[in-house]
Amino acid sequence: MLAWLIGLPLVVGAAALAPLAARRWRRGVAALAVTGVLLLAGALALLLAAVSAAPTAAAATAATAAAGAGGSTGALIGAGIAVAGSSIGAGIAVAYTGAAALAIMSERPELFGRSMVIVGLAEGIAIYGLVIGIILIGKA
Numbered sequence: 626m627l628a629w630l631i632g633l634p635l636v637v638g639a640a641a642l643a644p645l646a647a648r649r650w651r652r653g654v655a656a657l658a659v660t661g662v663l664l665l666a667g668a669l670a671l672l673l674a675a676v677s678a679a680p681t682a683a684a685a686t687a688a689t690a691a692a693g694a695g696g697s698t699g700a701l702i703g704a705g706i707a708v709a710g711s712s713i714g715a716g717i718a719v720a721y722t723g724a725a726a727l728a729i730m731s732e733r734p735e736l737f738g739r740s741m742v743i744v745g746l747a748e749g750i751a752i753y754g755l756v757i758g759i760i761l762i763g764k765a
Contacts, residue, residue: 697765704761711754718747 726740 700761700765704758704765707754707761708758709754711757712751715748715751715754718750719744722747 722740722744726744729736729740
């Protein structure tokens, strides 16, 4: 499992940089093919490392899960996803509504109150995700 945690950012980073490399190099298709082969080789190396891991680590994990220590992991991961997703969504919503509010206030300043209400509603999305996260952590 440790090999996956170490290698996964490398694989994701290479996959994210592949389109950029294709745009910058004149022979983008060849560079993209080389990047794909390197990604495949890295993924196979990670797979071999995970398959050949010592069984003692798996036995210790199974014993911990049987003892009941790992039962709240799903709730904590769900809380993290709820908070992260709502924060990202709120950021996108505030970006669009804030830009629109500034545009309308430059033409009609008397609409300040109405436009700030809309921006505040967009910010409320993050608060809803935080409340869900607190509820899930309380269940864990």
